[in-house]
Amino acid sequence: MDPREIEALVRAALPGARVQVEDTVGDGHHFQAIVVAEQFQGLPLIKQHRLVNEALKAYLQDGRLHALALRTFTPAQWEQLQGLDSGSSAN
Template sequence: MKAEDIINRIRETMPSAEVKAYDMTGGGDHWQLTIQAREFNGLNLVEQHQLVYKALGEWMHGPIHALSLNTRSVD
């Protein structure tokens, strides 16, 4: 899994998203994501993370083993 794949998948669901993806181990399965998006406006932290999980879909059960999220809405 490449950072570009994750970024593109998230932007399909959240077009306004500014995404930074960091491969924490170099193996392509442990990721740290920083996402800032208007789509998060009005959502609490849990709801923001759920939106990211939904965007990543089946990857959360396969190629992505661990995920660290830092999400923010855009005012």
């Protein structure tokens, strides 16, 4: 699986989201993602992750996507984090 596929699926489920996905092992099955979305506002972390995982459900179930490490943020949280660490970015 290509990281761009994951990004597209998440963006389709969360319109306006900024998504950055990296293949951590280079095998097309293990990824890490940063997702910044307005839809996360007021939601606990577990519900934020569920929204992302729901977008990828078919791929997780059939094994095309084996592992996904998620970091999710609201836009305000992301801006605050960027003020502390200017080394990361999400598209």
